[in-house]
Amino acid sequence: MGIKLANDLQVEAWMAFHAIRVNVIPPLARHLSEHCGLSEAEYQVFIGLRSTPEMELKPSQLAEELGWELGRLSHQISRMEAKGLLMRKQCSVDARSCFIGMTKKGKALIDKALPMQLKEVKRLFGDALTNQQMKNLIEISESIVEHVSRTTTKELTTK
């Protein structure tokens, strides 16, 4: 009863990961909204769009990039479109789809917010770690992403 979940390195590692989340994500989100007037969701959408050279993506691509469901993204896009941050452009190749692009206003906002947020990420997260630790974390992440995609692909193939 209580206290220790398990005395197991795998579970301890998971709890360690969880502890980072709990300590870092909420203050970062607070910083973002207080200093940049952006919600976490809005910020992520912008970052997702920036990850491509044209700064435009189809909803399905963007959803994949963010790990979101399409429905959620669609609502989010509509809200951001209503605020004048994003726009939907028609796609000539596939009329069911569209491209999401930033408006001038949206671009200006993320261009201001990004460096501020990166500074805060460094202050809160990066400055805590040695170069070696950061390299370790990157390696860990690669292992996990690879493992998950392999596992998931196998499942889909197997069924």
Added chain:
Amino acid sequence: MGIKLANDLQVEAWMAFHAIRVNVIPPLARHLSEHCGLSEAEYQVFIGLRSTPEMELKPSQLAEELGWELGRLSHQISRMEAKGLLMRKQCSVDARSCFIGMTKKGKALIDKALPMQLKEVKRLFGDALTNQQMKNLIEISESIVEHVSRTTTKELTTK
């Protein structure tokens, strides 16, 4: 424009952390709800309560433990109370507060769900990592948690 956020180890490490989140959290949440009938939030509340020997906490303690705001927790408790998973007990020392405890039903549910979820955590997350990587991650987490709490405390003291 686009593609690379920065060529900076600190930012790369942050993106690595983010990539773990995006790859692991959604499938784990899906597993939880499909196999145990619990939402992520409900599960976290139970885990939080289990972290103490008495399996009871005041809302403020639980909120702190989970990194949640009190308002959110209060709503969540009410919903879980309505489902018969939790109960509020009055606190004789401080009448503004209360203790959150699990009902028999709630306890049974988390006792069943926890090992299932841990198995999935291992499958998806733990199995991806070597022992050394897990130790590294634990060390990284400790550094960050310590750094954040130091930073945050300083802010509060300074103002």
Added chain:
DNA sequence: TGGAAGTACTTGAAATGTCAACTAAATAGG
């Protein structure tokens, strides 16, 4: 001891997220 200030939690309304239809377009197979 009594009221001013602070604390612990709850509440209601608005914003956001989830889920299951639904629409419209693309593709596949006879």
Added chain:
DNA sequence: CCTATTTAGTTGACATTTCAAGTACTTCCA
């Protein structure tokens, strides 16, 4: 081709989360 199925995205109803008051108790201190 033409209809049946699949795919891409949107929508609306409902659930959850956030945020700003609101309530009730405690603590402080004159």
